[in-house]
Amino acid sequence: MNDTVAGLLQVVLLLVLLAACYAPLGDYMAKVFTSERHWRAEAVLYRIVRVDPSSGQRWPVYAAGVLGFSFVSIVLLYLLQRLQPILPASFDRGAVGPATAFNTAISFVTNTNWQSYVPEQTLGNTVQMAGLTVQNILSAALGIAIAVALIRGFLRSNTDRIGNFWVDLTRATVRIMLPFGFVAAVLLVIMGVTMSLHSGGDIGGSTYPLAPAASQEAVKQLGTNGGGIFNANSAHPFENPNPLSNLFEIFLMLVIPVSLTRTFGTMVGNRRQGTVLLSVMGGLWAVMLTLAWLSETHPTGAAGIAAGGMEGKELRFGIPGSILFGVSTTGTSTGAINSLHDSYSGGAGGVTLLNMLFGEVAPGGVGAGLYGLLVLAIIAVFLAGLMVGRTPEYLGKKLGRREVTAAAVSILVMPSVVLIGAGLAIALPGTLDALNNDGAHGFSEVLYAYASAANNNGSAFAGLTVTSDFFQTTLGIAMLLGRFVPILAILALAGSLAQQKRVDAGAGTLATDKPLFGLLVGGTIVLVAALTFFPALALGPLAEALA
Amino acid sequence: MLTRLRRQAGTGMLVLVVFTVLCGIVYPLVVWGVSRIPGLTATAEGTGSVPVVGVDQVPADPAADPYFHTRPSASSQDVLGPGDTSTSGGSNKAQDSTDLLDTLAQRRAQIAQREGVAPEAVPADAVAASASGIDPDISPDYAALQTARVARVTGLPAAKVQRIVADATDGRILGFLGEPTVNVPKLNAAIAAAR
Numbered sequence: 001m002n003d004t005v006a007g008l009l010q011v012v013l014l015l016v017l018l019a020a021c022y023a024p025l026g027d028y029m030a031k032v033f034t035s036e037r038h039w040r041a042e043a044v045l046y047r048i049v050r051v052d053p054s055s056g057q058r059w060p061v062y063a064a065g066v067l068g069f070s071f072v073s074i075v076l077l078y079l080l081q082r083l084q085p086i087l088p089a090s091f092d093r094g095a096v097g098p099a100t101a102f103n104t105a106i107s108f109v110t111n112t113n114w115q116s117y118v119p120e121q122t123l124g125n126t127v128q129m130a131g132l133t134v135q136n137i138l139s140a141a142l143g144i145a146i147a148v149a150l151i152r153g154f155l156r157s158n159t160d161r162i163g164n165f166w167v168d169l170t171r172a173t174v175r176i177m178l179p180f181g182f183v184a185a186v187l188l189v190i191m192g193v194t195m196s197l198h199s200g201g202d203i204g205g206s207t208y209p210l211a212p213a214a215s216q217e218a219v220k221q222l223g224t225n226g227g228g229i230f231n232a233n234s235a236h237p238f239e240n241p242n243p244l245s246n247l248f249e250i251f252l253m254l255v256i257p258v259s260l261t262r263t264f265g266t267m268v269g270n271r272r273q274g275t276v277l278l279s280v281m282g283g284l285w286a287v288m289l290t291l292a293w294l295s296e297t298h299p300t301g302a303a304g305i306a307a308g309g310m311e312g313k314e315l316r317f318g319i320p321g322s323i324l325f326g327v328s329t330t331g332t333s334t335g336a337i338n339s340l341h342d343s344y345s346g347g348a349g350g351v352t353l354l355n356m357l358f359g360e361v362a363p364g365g366v367g368a369g370l371y372g373l374l375v376l377a378i379i380a381v382f383l384a385g386l387m388v389g390r391t392p393e394y395l396g397k398k399l400g401r402r403e404v405t406a407a408a409v410s411i412l413v414m415p416s417v418v419l420i421g422a423g424l425a426i427a428l429p430g431t432l433d434a435l436n437n438d439g440a441h442g443f444s445e446v447l448y449a450y451a452s453a454a455n456n457n458g459s460a461f462a463g464l465t466v467t468s469d470f471f472q473t474t475l476g477i478a479m480l481l482g483r484f485v486p487i488l489a490i491l492a493l494a495g496s497l498a499q500q501k502r503v504d505a506g507a508g509t510l511a512t513d514k515p516l517f518g519l520l521v522g523g524t525i526v527l528v529a530a531l532t533f534f535p536a537l538a539l540g541p542l543a544e545a546l547a
Numbered sequence: 548m549l550t551r552l553r554r555q556a557g558t559g560m561l562v563l564v565v566f567t568v569l570c571g572i573v574y575p576l577v578v579w580g581v582s583r584i585p586g587l588t589a590t591a592e593g594t595g596s597v598p599v600v601g602v603d604q605v606p607a608d609p610a611a612d613p614y615f616h617t618r619p620s621a622s623s624q625d626v627l628g629p630g631d632t633s634t635s636g637g638s639n640k641a642q643d644s645t646d647l648l649d650t651l652a653q654r655r656a657q658i659a660q661r662e663g664v665a666p667e668a669v670p671a672d673a674v675a676a677s678a679s680g681i682d683p684d685i686s687p688d689y690a691a692l693q694t695a696r697v698a699r700v701t702g703l704p705a706a707k708v709q710r711i712v713a714d715a716t717d718g719r720i721l722g723f724l725g726e727p728t729v730n731v732p733k734l735n736a737a738i739a740a741a742r
Contacts, residue, residue, distance in 0.1 A: 001722055009723035049561040061551065068556030072563055118634060130571035137570045138563075166562060173566060178574060185578040195582035195591040200633070203594070208632040208681075210593050214582065215575035232635035235678035238593055243725025304642025306651045308671025312637045315618065315672050315684040318726035339678045342639035349641075441641040463639030544643060 007320025010247060011289070014324070017251050018258055025255065026262020026274070032175045033148045033168065034267065042170055049166070056161030059495030062149060063488055065165035066142065070109050070484070073135060077105035080131040081123075090124030091199040099472035106476045108132055110483035111139035111365060113220070113227030113335055113458040114475065116466045120209035120230050125197060128229060133216045137181065140223025140256075141172035143367025146487055147260060148172075150371050151267050153494030154395040157501045162494045176256075177223060184252055185218035191245040193217055194238035213239050221252035224365040226335030226458040234325065234338040235314050246321050246338060253334045257281075257363040260370045268395055272513035277373050279518045281331075284362035284525065288351050289327045295347025296323050300545070304345055312340030323348060330355035333365025335458025342436065342445065342461040349441075349461070350541025353448050356455045357533045358525050359414060365456065371490050373521070377512070378407040378493075380524040384510050393509055396502040406493035410486040414454045415532040417478045421450035422536065428470065436463025440547070444540035449475060454482035612661070613700040613742075614735045615693050618672055619654055620680040626653055630680040637678045651675070662692050684728035687716055701742050711737045 038046070038053055046053045057065070080087065081096035081104060096104070100117050107114045108131070119128070145168035152162050189195050196210035211229045217239055220226060230236040240246055258278065265274020296319050299309050313322045322339035329336050330352040341352050355362060361373045378394055382404050385392030392399040399407075425431050425446050435442040445461040452459055453475040460466075466475065511517060582591035620630025621638035640647035654674040659666040670688040690712045698705040715734035718727050 001719065006719055006723040013724075045562075045565055048565060049558055051558060060548075061555070064548075064551045064555040065559065068552050068554075069559030069562065072556050072559045076563060076567075118636075120634060129575045130567055133575055134563075134567050134571040137574075138566055166558065169562070173570070178570065182574065182578065186581050189578065189582045189587055189591060192590040194593050195579055196593065197579060198592070201593050206632045208593060209634075212575050212579060214591070215578040218578075230635050232637070232679035232681075235637070236635050237679060237681065237683055241590075243720050247724060299642055301642030301644075303640065303644050303647040303651060306648060306655075306671075307642075307675035310671045310675035310677075311640065311642070311647060311651075312676070312678045314677050314679060314682050315686060316682075316725050316728050321725055337678070340637045340639055342641065343637065345642050436639050437641040437644055439643070441643060461639070462636075463641075544641070547643065 003318075003320075007293075007318075010320055011324060014247060014251055014254075018254055021255050022259050022262050025259040027266050029144075029176060029259065029263040030266040032171050033263075039174065042174060045170060046166070051164070051166045053164060053167045055164060056159075057164050058160045059162050059491045062162055062165045063491045066146070066487060066491070067484065069165075069169070070142070073109045073138065074105045077108060077131050077135060078102060080127050081105065084124060084127055087124065087126040089126050089197065093122060093124045096122060096127075099469045100467070103472040103476045106479050107458065108135040108225070108227060109139055110456050110479045111143060111223070111225060111333060111368070112453060112456040112479045112483070113225045114453060114460065114479065115227055115231075115458070116472060118231045119228065120211065124199070125212060128216065129212055132227060133212075133219065136216060136219040136223050136225045136227070137173060137177045138169070140219070140225065140366040141169050141177050143365055144172040144176065144256075144260070145169050145367065146490060147264075147367040147370040150374060150490050150494045151264055153497035154268060154397055156498040159498050160495065162491070162498050177219060181215075181219040181222050184222055184248075185215045187248065188214040188217055188245060191248065192241040193245060210238070217249070218252065220336060221249045221334065222256065222366075224253050224257065224332045224334040224368075226329065226333075228336065234336045235340075240338055243316055243321055246317050246325065249336070249338075250325050250328050253332050253336070254328055254363060256366045257332055257369040260367065261363075264370060264374075270513055273395065276513055276515070276518045277370070277377065277521070278363075279515070280373065280521045280525070281361060281363035281369070283518070283522055284358065285327065285331050288331065288355055288362060289324065292323050292327050292344075292348040292351040293320070295345045295351070295545070299345045300547075301345065309345070312343030314338065326352050327355065329459055330457060331360065331362035331364070333360050333368055333456050333458075335452060337459050340462060341448075341459055342463045346441075346541050346545030346547070349444065350537065350545060352459070353444065353451055353541055354529065354533075354537065356451045356457050357415075357418070357537075358529050359411065360455050360457065361525060368456065372486070375407045375410045375486075375490065375493075376525055376528075377521050378403065379411065379528070380517070380521045381510055381512065382407070383524060384520060388508070390508050393503060393505070394512060396505070397497045397500050398503055402496045403493055406489045406496065410489040410493070411528065413485040414482055417454040417481050418447070418450045419532075419536065421454070421474055421478050422447045425450070425471070425474065430468065430470070434465040434468065434471070436465070440540055440543035444544065447536055447540050450478055453478035456483050613697060614738060615685070615690060615697060615729075615731050617731045618682050618685060619674065619676050621676040622680040626650065627657055632681050635679045635681055637680055638676050662696055664692060668692065683730055683732055685731055687712075687727055687729055690716070690729040690734070697738060701738060703738070703741055707741065708738070711741060
């Protein structure tokens, strides 16, 4: 079979799988967050942690729950790494250094999963399982909770309650992440992913590392986390042994973000509202995939041509299986890799970077993709309102000063962090020594690092050496700001929307369930990213691609 | 605000402890339990049909080298590999990198000499390092390129070596997933058995 046709059929199979899950999973998730009934296990948990599940929270309380929970999560993960020598099943791997432990703790709690260490040499089973696997599940559940709180803001009126954070977090964990993660993990074991409690094995004198990979791989992909249990991540034959597991891992990272648009449509009582958002996500994803594919199959750099585009790729995935993974991992907030983005062509590397700079909405992280896109939809409605001189409305709520301010804060944090962080890093003399490549590509390595941290992606142009205290600290701070400032703005937005009364759609109301609105949102995303990042992109990937 | 944060963090601590037990101990151990089902355990322990180890020993004299070679690895001291299986990773070199261009040319020349062919005959996957550095597969083209040498050094008939290569070759799954590959560890085990 022709290579291109085979590659396209892979895409078709992926889309068929996603389409099959879209409605059932989306509606199931809607039911999870609208059901009045608590599972018995959940009720037991609420009693243990002394939470009244029937009481709603005002947005500042909800936000305090998010921050308080994330804070203790970071502290525990930091301590687990620092105290590794006294933990069981650590294989004498020693305490993780303070800067790396700080960065890694923040990284996994913020759903970034940036890795500045070699896991198979640094971490034992206790930190991997009780530390990292836990946050792979919980940080994703937290993202879903925020998205649901925002939807409630649109649904409710004349109330200051946006739900109960502990109930949302628990349900997202117990009813979504854990059961689907378990099924995915078992399927991965069947496909040949490693699942071992040993530190390593030996074949003919060559030692190789082992790890409880399948249980972490499943939730790493399903929760759009991306932190590999091996250094090579999903390129490692133990994490991603064959083309079937590869396609399944791509499917896993897309399925929840995509289906959440259905959840949204179902919850607001108009499924076309969700379809419009889905078409924006899907349209962007398709355009980016096409660009990356064309660029990667037509390399322009001399070394790229000599290597036939195969430098940094696994033979079993080839170019289509690698590009499909790369575009999906940066369009979501996953950041897992099955091929080295640093070795992509200028165009394809630029696509993975731009995918993050769009704010990761094609289709975005678990929960984060939906709330990120809803904020951009609010900006689009606002812009349309400015054009015709009317007070903008979205889903029966007026978008006044408070709402638009919250939306603006939410989308401005990431660009500020990326540009200031990358600018600062590149201005420091030591950074030049940390680069693995020179010229425009070297600049891209630094820009990519801050884009990845601020968007909680976690993939890297991994040639950059980020083990210095400067990078560990500033990238850690970038992850914190990129995660929690938008979340606070969105919870404030949800609180303010919930307090409003519902307004009926009038003749002048912009129809937000029509294709035209999809184009408007898509245009807004591209315009905001282009205006903000064009100069930086011109210095990096554009210069490389056009050289 | 601070009191509220402290109270919520206290609740968060309790929730985190419960979920650490559930998601960090129970969940992975249950998955591990499933992987103990006979038939699944071998691959779960890394000894199944997806070996990571390529050529174990590369003899100093290339003329006496009886086995098929894996792709080169950025983690290897030697420019042609094999990769260090105790870790994983790639070169992260850009496509306009002159370092990478030099390395590729060096590999191409060495492989051409080893196999006694023109440098242009060496396929791309033979010179480009993989992402993991321990890619167990090579392309059917690279296997075909090595067949003559393996036949000569092992004394096996060329047709027999070709048949063993064909047996170790996997097409695309379902005809369209992934790329056609030859698994080197499987191939070399078969060659060793046939000698």
